[in-house]
Amino acid sequence: QVLLVESGGGSVQAGGSLRLSCAAADHTISTDCMAWFRQAPGKEREGVAAIQSDGITDYADSVQGRFTVSKDNARNTLYLQMNSLKPEDTAMYYCAAAARWVCRRHEGDFGYWGQGTQVTVSS
Secondary structure, three states, rough: OOOOOEEOOOEOOOOEEEEEEEEOOOOOOOEEEEEEEEOOOOOOOOOEEEEOOOOOOOEEEOOOOOEEEEOOOOOOOHHHHHHOOOOOHEEEEEEEEEOOOOOOOOOOOOOOEEEEEEEEEOO
């Protein structure tokens, strides 16, 4: 079953904005650490942004200053505010969660994954 559900993806023009959401469907899933990854066709999956239980964040250089990751612990929901979108941001965006206090944008840090939401940015 799907334990993490992403939403908010869509098609936008370059320079536009989107806000992605990721909801934990199972309360037994630890959301102490959560992150966003993305994968474009023909490219490797890359870590976009991660947020720890203490609020410390880790961003990919390519999105620094444009994307903001946040988490609502009460709602078990992760967000990714994406501004100034570029065509190179086009990818399937995946949400991930981990039962750990410290995490970075490493796939191995996370045990739970969503099915993804598509983001397409036109030039």
